[in-house]
Amino acid sequence: MPKMLKAVVGNLVTKPATRPHPYRRREAFARARGRVIFDISRCIFCGACALRCPASAIRVNRTERELVFEPFRCIICGACVDGCRRGCAQIIPQYHSPAYTKPEETYRAPIEVKEDNQL
Numbered sequence: 001m002p003k004m005l006k007a008v009v010g011n012l013v014t015k016p017a018t019r020p021h022p023y024r025r026r027e028a029f030a031r032a033r034g035r036v037i038f039d040i041s042r043c044i045f046c047g048a049c050a051l052r053c054p055a056s057a058i059r060v061n062r063t064e065r066e067l068v069f070e071p072f073r074c075i076i077c078g079a080c081v082d083g084c085r086r087g088c089a090q091i092i093p094q095y096h097s098p099a100y101t102k103p104e105e106t107y108r109a110p111i112e113v114k115e116d117n118q119l
C-alpha cells in the first residue's frame, strides 16, 4: 500500500508522460513520411501513379481530368512519388488529422481560360 501511495503522489506532482493529441501536435521528424499530396497543375493524368499504388489508393480519370486519392488507404510507400515523371506526387512531413470518416481527396485540373485577343 505505501508503495502504491508513493506512485499516486508521484503521478500527481509530475507532468503527464503523454501529449494531448490532437490538441497539441508534435513536430514531424526530419525525413518523416507524413502524407501524400498532388500538384495537379503539373499532372497529365497518365495514371502511372495509380498503376504503381499497392494499396489502390489512387484513381485517375483521364477524360474527366480528375485524380481521386484515398489517404486512409495509403501506406505512404512512395511508389507514386517515384513513378510520377512530372513530379506531381509528393510526400510532405505533415500528418493527417484523425477522422471519424475516411474522406477522399479529389483533385481536378484547373480549367484553362484562353484569352481571346481577337476582340
Ligand code: SF4
Pocket: 038, 042, 043, 044, 045, 046, 047, 048, 049, 050, 060, 067, 083, 084, 085, 086, 087, 088, 089
Ligand atoms: S500524378 Fe503523375 S503519375 Fe499520377 S496521373 Fe498525374 S502525372 Fe501521371
Ligand code: SF4
Pocket: 036, 049, 052, 053, 054, 055, 056, 057, 058, 073, 074, 075, 076, 077, 078, 079, 080, 081
Ligand atoms: S504512397 Fe504508396 S500507398 Fe500511398 S498513394 Fe502512393 S503508391 Fe499508393
